[in-house]
Amino acid sequence: xRTRRTSPADNRTTPSRSDGGQARDxxxxxxxxxxxxxxxxxxxxxxxxxRWIQRCNQRAAALFGYDAPEALAGQPAAWIHKSAETYEExxxxxxxxxxxxxxxxxxxxxxxxxxxxxxCNVYGQAVDPAHxxxxxxxxxxxxxxxxxxxxxxxxxxxILDTTMEYMDQGISIVDADLRxxxxxxxxxxxxxxxxxxxxxxxxFSEFIRYNAERGDYxxxxxxxxxxxxxxxxxxxxxxxxxxxxxxxxVLEIRGRPVPGGGFVTVYTDVTKRARAEERAQYLATHxxxxxxxxxxxxxxxxxxxxxxxxxYGRAFAVLFxxxxxxxxxxxxxxxxxxxxLVREMAERFTACVRDSDVIARLGGDEFIVLxxxxxxxxxxxxxxxxxxxxxxxxVTIMGRxxxxxxxxxxxxxxxxxxxxxSLMRNADIAMYQAxxxxxxxxxxxxxxxxxxxxxxxxxxxxxRRAIERDELSLTYQAKLGLxxxxxxxxxxxxxxxxxxxxxxxxxxxxxxxxxxGLILGIGKWVLRQACAQHVAWTxxxxxxxxxxxxxxxxxxxxDNLLDDLDAILRExxxxxxxxxxxxxxxxxxxxVEEAVDKLHAIKRRGVxxxxxxxxxxxxxxxxxxxxxxxxxxxxxxxIRDLAVDADDRAITRAIIAMGATLxxxxxxxxxxxxxxxxxxRDYACDQIQGYYFSKPxxxxxxxxxxxxxxPWSKPGDSA
Ligand code: C2E
Ligand code: MG
Ligand code: MG
Numbered sequence: 001x002r003t004r005r006t007s008p009a010d011n012r013t014t015p016s017r018s019d020g021g022q023a024r025d026x027x028x029x030x031x032x033x034x035x036x037x038x039x040x041x042x043x044x045x046x047x048x049x050x051r052w053i054q055r056c057n058q059r060a061a062a063l064f065g066y067d068a069p070e071a072l073a074g075q076p077a078a079w080i081h082k083s084a085e086t087y088e089e090x091x092x093x094x095x096x097x098x099x100x101x102x103x104x105x106x107x108x109x110x111x112x113x114x115x116x117x118x119x120c121n122v123y124g125q126a127v128d129p130a131h132x133x134x135x136x137x138x139x140x141x142x143x144x145x146x147x148x149x150x151x152x153x154x155x156x157x158x159i160l161d162t163t164m165e166y167m168d169q170g171i172s173i174v175d176a177d178l179r180x181x182x183x184x185x186x187x188x189x190x191x192x193x194x195x196x197x198x199x200x201x202x203x204f205s206e207f208i209r210y211n212a213e214r215g216d217y218x219x220x221x222x223x224x225x226x227x228x229x230x231x232x233x234x235x236x237x238x239x240x241x242x243x244x245x246x247x248x249x250v251l252e253i254r255g256r257p258v259p260g261g262g263f264v265t266v267y268t269d270v271t272k273r274a275r276a277e278e279r280a281q282y283l284a285t286h287x288x289x290x291x292x293x294x295x296x297x298x299x300x301x302x303x304x305x306x307x308x309x310x311x312y313g314r315a316f317a318v319l320f321x322x323x324x325x326x327x328x329x330x331x332x333x334x335x336x337x338x339x340x341l342v343r344e345m346a347e348r349f350t351a352c353v354r355d356s357d358v359i360a361r362l363g364g365d366e367f368i369v370l371x372x373x374x375x376x377x378x379x380x381x382x383x384x385x386x387x388x389x390x391x392x393x394x395v396t397i398m399g400r401x402x403x404x405x406x407x408x409x410x411x412x413x414x415x416x417x418x419x420x421x422s423l424m425r426n427a428d429i430a431m432y433q434a435x436x437x438x439x440x441x442x443x444x445x446x447x448x449x450x451x452x453x454x455x456x457x458x459x460x461x462x463x464r465r466a467i468e469r470d471e472l473s474l475t476y477q478a479k480l481g482l483x484x485x486x487x488x489x490x491x492x493x494x495x496x497x498x499x500x501x502x503x504x505x506x507x508x509x510x511x512x513x514x515x516x517g518l519i520l521g522i523g524k525w526v527l528r529q530a531c532a533q534h535v536a537w538t539x540x541x542x543x544x545x546x547x548x549x550x551x552x553x554x555x556x557x558x559d560n561l562l563d564d565l566d567a568i569l570r571e572x573x574x575x576x577x578x579x580x581x582x583x584x585x586x587x588x589x590x591x592v593e594e595a596v597d598k599l600h601a602i603k604r605r606g607v608x609x610x611x612x613x614x615x616x617x618x619x620x621x622x623x624x625x626x627x628x629x630x631x632x633x634x635x636x637x638x639i640r641d642l643a644v645d646a647d648d649r650a651i652t653r654a655i656i657a658m659g660a661t662l663x664x665x666x667x668x669x670x671x672x673x674x675x676x677x678x679x680x681r682d683y684a685c686d687q688i689q690g691y692y693f694s695k696p697x698x699x700x701x702x703x704x705x706x707x708x709x710x711p712w713s714k715p716g717d718s719a
Contacts, residue, residue, distance in 0.1 A: 039057055039058060040057075040058075041057055041059055042059060043139050043141050044056070044057065044059045044060035044062075044063040044064075044120075044138075044140040044141070044142075045057045045059070045060060045137065045138065045140075046137070046140060047135060047136070047137055047138070048135055048136055048138065049133070049134065049135030049136075050133070050135075051076055051077050051078065052074065052075070052077060053072055053073055053074065053075050053076070053077050053079070053080070054073065054074075054135060055073050056069050056073055057069060060072065060140065063112075063118070063120075063140065063142055064079075064080045064110065064113060065112035065113035065116070066113055080110050080111060081109075081110060081111060082109040082110060082111045082117060083111075086108070086109055090104075090108060090122075094124055094136070098124075098125070098126035098132045099126075099129065099132055100129070101126075101129035103123060103124060104122065104123070104124040104125070105121075105122070105123050106121075106122055107119055107120065107122070107143060107147065108120055108121075108122045110140075117144075118144050119142075119143055119144045119147045119148075120141055120142050120143060120144070121140070121141045121143045122138060122139070122140050122141075123138070123139040123140075124136050124137065124138045124139075125137055164182070165184055165185055167184070167186065168186065168268075168269075169186060169266050169267060169268045170183070170184060170186040170188070170189070170190040170191065170266070170267035170268075171184045171186070171187055171264065171265070171266055171267070172184075172187050172264070172265050172267075173262065173263075173264050174204050174262050174263055174265070175262040176260060176262045177261075178203060178204040178205065178230065178233060178234060179200075179203050179204065180198070180199070180200055180201065180202045180204065180207070181200060181262065182200060183198055187267060190249070190251060191207075191211075191245075193207065193210065197210055204230065204233060205226055208225070208226045208229045208230060208233075209222065209226050212225040212226055214246075215246055216245055216246060217229075233255075233263070236257040236262070236263055238255065238256050238257065239253070239255045240252075240253070240254045240255070241253055242270065242274065249269060249271050250270050250271045250273075250274035250275075251269060251270065252267070252268040252270040253265060253267055253268075254266050254268075284296070285297035287360070287361040287363075289339055289342055289343060289346075289361070290343055290346035290347075291346075292346055292350070292359055292360050292361045293358065293359075293360040293361075294360060294361065294362075295360065295362050295363070297360065298358065298360035298362070298368060298370070299420060301358050301370060302318070302358075302370060302420045302423070302424075303420055305358075305370060305372060306413065306419070306420060309372075309413055314373055315374050315375070315412060315413055315414065316370065316371060316372050316373060316374050316412075316413050317370075317371040317374045317379075317380040317383075317410055317411070317412050317413070318368065318369070318371075318411050318412075318413070318424060318426075318427045319368065319369040319370075319371065319380065319383065319384060319387070319408055319409070319410050319427060319442075320367075320408065320409040320410075320411075320424070320428045320430065320431040321349065321366065321368065321369065321387055321406050321407070322365060322366050322367075322406065322407050322431050323341070323342075323345060323365035323391065323405075323406050324404060324405040324406060324407055324435065324440065325402075325403075325553075325586055326338065326341065326342075326364070326365035326404060327365075327514075327554075329341055329397070329402060329404065333398060333400070333402075333591065336398070337398050338365075340397050340398070341397055341402070341404065342361070344395050344397075345390075345391060345395075345404070346359075346361060346367070348390040348391065348393070349367055349369070349387055349390060351390065352383060352386040352387050352390050353369055353371065356372055357369060357370060357371050357372060357383075358370040368424065368427070369383070369387070371383055374412065377412070377444065380410050380412065380444075381410070381442065381444075384408040384410060384442035385442065387406055387408050387442075388406055388408060388442060390406075391404055391405055391406035391440075392404075392405055392440065400592075403586075405439050405440035406440070407431050407432075407434040407435040407439050407440070407441060407442070407443075408434055408441070408442035408443070409426075409427045409428060409429065409430030409431025409432065409433065409442070409443055409445065410427060410430055410442060410443065410445060411423050411424075411426035411427040411430060411444075411445040412444070412445070412446070415446060416446060417445075426445040427445060429448060429456075430443045430445040430447075432456055432511075432512075433448045435511045436508050437507065439511075456512055459509065459512055460512055460516050460518070462498065462499075463496075463509055463512060463516075463518050463522075464518060466496055467521055467525050469499075471496055471497045471498065471499070472494060472495070472496055472497075472522065472526075473494070473495050473496075473497060473698065474492045474493065474494055474495070474526065474529050474533070474698075474699070475492075475493050475494075475495055475696035475697055475698050475702075476490045476491070476492055476493070476533075476696060476697060476698070476702035477490065477491045477493060477689055477694060477695065477696035478490050478689070478693060478694045478702070478705065479491065479545075479546075479548070479667060479687045479688070479689045480687060480688050480689070480693045480694075480712065481686065481687050482680065482684075482686060482687060482688060485711045485712040485714075486709065486710075486711050486712070487543075487545055487706060487709050488545055488687060489545050489546040489547070489548060489580070489687065490546070490547055490702065490706075491547075491548040491549075491550075491582070491689065491696075492547060492548065492549050492550075493550075494506055494510075494526050496509050510552065513552075514554050517554065519552050519554050519555055520554065520555060520560075523551065523552060523555040524564055526549060527549050527564070527565070527568050528568045528571070528572065530547050531547070531568055531569065531572040531574035531579065532572045533547075533699060534547045534572075534574055534578060534579075535572050535573050535574055537706065538575075540703070542703065542706045542707055544575075544578060545578070546578050546579070546580050546608065547578060547579055547580065548580040548581075548582050549579070549580070549581055549582065550581075550582045550583075550612065551581050551582065551583050551587070553583075553584070553586060553587045556583050556587045556595075556598065557587075561598070562598075562601055562602070562605075565605065565607070566605070569605070576605050576606035576607045577606050579608065580608040580609065580630070581602060581607060581608070581609055581610070582610045582612040582633065583609065583610075583611065583612060584611070584612050584613050585613070585614065588611070588627055592626075595627075596626065596627060596628070599627055599629065600628050603628045608630040608631065609627075609628065609630055609631070610629060610630065610631035610632070610633055611629050611631070611632050611633065612633050613633065613635040613636075613669070614632045614633055614634055614655065615634060615635045615637075615638055615651060615655065624658070624662065624664075625662055629664065630664060630665060631664060631665040631667055632659050632664050632665070632666050632667070633666075633667045633668075633669050633689075634652055634656075634666060634667065634668045634685075635669060635670075636670025637670075638651055638652050638655075639652065639669060639670045639671055639672075639676055639680075639690070640672075642675070642676050642680075643675050643676070643679075649679070652668070652679075652680075652683070652685075653683050656683050656684060656685050660684070665686045666685050666687070667685075667686065667689055668680050668685050668687070668688045668690070669689050669690065670690050670691075671688040671689065671690030671691075671692045671693070672690050672692050674692070674715070676688075676690075676692065677692055693712065
């Protein structure tokens, strides 16, 4: 900016034409005019000769701090210079130029009368280049402020440039015409823009197009992407958003309009923060063991599904899955094994459902599945069957092959419940029913009668008091020896006289007793009761038959089992030779070494051992010879279809034959018909147990049966 120190107006004289028409001498007229220009010029003009200031105008006098031109004229030229050196320098620079007929033009430093420094733009020229000692004319303009401002601006620009260059954020500045004004190195790095694009003046739309073409905005029509974004940018509104680049970098982009149009945009790499947030979000909504959604996320998705199912009148299903033998694995092989099993099951279950379905882990061995758009029950049943089958495949855990089964409960929206919690609760109840029905099964809530599906929690509370309230009882089912058609044994089977629900079968409460550990107390009670009864029968003179008592997996693994057994044998006076303990294959298979040790310990006490439900579990026939057992009980499922199923006949025959080879007794369970009886006798099965001969009956009925027993004449035999 130029600063005028004095107004030239007071120095102004206006040439006049007072004597109209009269000719003037041209030269003197011109001189007058020049004089007027000289005096009134808004720039300082100085005439020098030799080393002296010859003449100067008002403006020049004012510039250098003198009252009037006369004060400066006639003074040494060095007076107005900053120093003698700068004066000499000017002369030595200007002289050769003047001699060559060229002007001198440069900024130069001067000094006012009071010593104040000045920067002026100087234009000098020899009056006559042929004779430079004739003097020179200098036109001098004060640019002190302008230069200072320019310097300030340069410094500020340098600070800005340095800041932009070294900051960790990308910056771009776009002008009112949407052209790039400036951008820093980081901007180019973060957005991976080539050099040619980042030139000042490049239209903003070029950047957008470049991004669109390389897919930074995802799929879509490039022209449309460019159009929409340029249109938005042209509004010059503050904006703030995050964008994930195709390479996974997450940019936070904040734009602010600047006065006069255009905007400044700051790009921050927030990938780390975004990932951390994502991770935190993931951890909060997923199960860390399996990576499946957790209960919270499931609830959220369920709510979502409910909303749209209501709106569009659609049905969907909730499937509750619980692993049946999870506890055994967890308890016998340790938590690591349990975890491995859960992970494996999670993978298998995931493979059973469609991508659009949701599978979540609720905790422990519980999973839940949401099947969207279920048109009819069969669809849900098909998935449940798949889940059952997936669980059943052998699984190798810590080098050991195990098998588990899953029980699945199904509730349907809108038939079974209309809100999320009820749907889940009903699916859970149905799952319990599936377990009671024998596990490895699925059940619909709609099929579960209210009374049977009574709340498991209430059931547990009732069961705790069942022994002290004397609600448990035993029934006895005879085992018939086929060689003689006489009763050779009996199996004690527990019943629960529930105060409200009447007689409950073992399937209705043993699973809960097993899960909760209540089975330990119940088991002891059953064993003591069965032994005491046997002693009573013997004392009453009845023929001595063997008494079988079931041991659940949890009882078998219980550390007190042997002590309890010893104590009960001692207390009741039972002859161990007549006692047979029934265990299922799964009990033996999960930790073979430990199980075999325990079986041996039982055998050392003279007690017999039977494998119950043989064939449904997981021991191959060849395994059996390693177990110190006396009896195999062929599972009812093989016997049931003997008449129609050739495979079942073959399996049953093989078990009988193997039993004979290994010196084991073979008992066929669930014999209900003459045909089954005949088949088993023909193939020399040792014993049968089933409704065909006798249902489980309470004492004193069994005592009466035993007392009156003769070799059995079967229905229709003699007639
Ligand atoms: P299990 O040891 O295999 O007992 C045989 C089951 O088959 C009994 O069912 C019996 O009533 C039934 N059954 C016998 N003959 C026939 C037949 O001809 N047809 C049909 N359809 N069924 C027949 P129950 O009494 O309901 O017992 C079921 C299971 O509960 C038992 O299977 C056993 O594993 C368990 N259990 C029973 N009592 C006890 C007990 O005191 N302690 C333990 N830990 N488990 C028990
Ligand atoms: Mg049994
Ligand atoms: Mg059985």
